Amino acid sequence: MVTASGFTHTPATRAFLALVVSSSVIVSILSLKPYLPLKIAPHLWPYLQFWRIATCQLAYSSSTELLFSTAILYQMRVLERVWGTRKFASFALAGYGLCMIGIVSVAMVLKIVSVGWWGYIPSGPSALVIAIVAVWRREIPRLAGFKILLDDDEQRLRAGTARGLELSDKWTVYMLATQLALSQFPFGLLPAVVGWCVGNAWTEELVPGGLVRWRIPAWILGENARRKTGRGHYEGLRRRLQEEDHDGMREVTTAGVATMTRSQEGRRGVLGGVGRYFTSGS
Incomplete structure (x- = not known):
């Protein structure tokens, strides 16, 4: 499926990856990491720091999560080549807003259900990255598959009926996404689950307001x-x-x-x- 090397014909993916890396580095240099994570209490109440809802997904406070995220985004450039830059950028912008609303809403519910125990949202655009992976899983077909044998019986090996674990060429992306979701266990699971739901809802056209057919203006991308x-x-x-x-x-x-x-x-x-x-x- 990859017909060009590097970031050829993928300006949106290149810009997104550069934004994530540069913002994370700047936040680390300026010692602004304490301002990235979001806590329902006391940040939203009683301090009313609602600006954290939008900024908590702009940068990572952990270099490990940044590494996994950049590795995943580099593989997602294939989706932009298939969709086109305008459609991919529209999905990224709309997915950012959907993930932001979903994460905060679910975190509030979990805080009430868990009697105040769960109210922490880690920083970084992990939800949006996982949403892109969910769409990539549906839109991009697998090219090859292989099987890891778990049985050493010679007769079964010769007959081709040996037990094993069947994997595809996408297993590396799934492994990186799983590691990204488990980086700040268990709090990192919330953005990952919300992002996965947003990505699948987008492919099934279940998002409200017809966002699937919405496109950002062409002049923003310089297409005119x-x-x-x-x-x-x-x-x-x-x-x-x-x-x-x-x-x-x-x-x-x-x-x-x-x-x-x-x-x-x-x-x-x-x-x-x-x-x-x-x-x-x-």
């Missing part, structure tokens, strides 16, 4: 400028091809007329000779 540049770049080639087609048709028409003229002259010559033969005989 690229289209204009492309038209200007290929305008001369298109005009030259049209002129060549016109000249070719004219040459074909001229050759056809000349052929028809010669054939008519040939027919006239034959008929004239036959006429002169009978005339002279008379």
